[in-house]
Amino acid sequence: MKENYPELKLENQICFRVYRLNRAITNHYRPFLNELDLTYPQYLVMMALWEKDGIPVNSLSETLKLDTGTLSPLLKRLEATGYIHRKRSKEDERTVIIKLTKAGTELQKKAIEVPHEMANCLDLSEEEYLSLRETLDKLILKAEQR
Structure with a gap:
């Protein structure tokens, strides 16, 4: 006979909701x-580089939590598409610096509409968006501390 454990039902799992949301947004x-x-992870790399270009791989890794x-x-792959180039640091040969190419910098102008389109897809008010972002930040902080 199958046991009934409500704590094991998918409908009761926050992680399942987060998983479904992640898939839907992606x-x-x-x-x-x-x-x-671009793939979504490549898009994250490009956004990080548009924010701060010429950073070491380990800094980018830390920023993106990858x-x-x-x-x-x-x-x-981003280097093969011509959006970035990697170069060893002159100060420390062990450090690889990631820089945007001209094509990578120009791609930012094309990407500017993506956040607006995503906002339209989610159809959240500014208040709802800010509240959700705050809640997610709290959850991330708590999950990463454990």
Whole structure:
């Protein structure tokens, strides 16, 4: 006979809701990012570089919360598409610096509409958006502290 454990039901899991939300949002991003020839993780890399260009791989890894084993293939692909280039630091040969190319910098102008399109997809008021962002930040902080 099957036991009934409500704590194990999918409908009671926050993680399942977060997973579904992540998939839904990523699916909304896909058509916009396809036009830019980017995957969602590559888009995150580009946003980080548009914010601060010429940073070491380890800083980018820390910013994006991605290990270097995950980040390296993303950077190789972005370099192959001509959006970034990697160069060893003159001060420390062990450090690899990531810089935007001209094409990578120009891509920012094309990407400017993506956040607006995503805001339209989610259809949240500014108040709802800010409240959700605050709640998510609290949850992330608590989850990362454990």
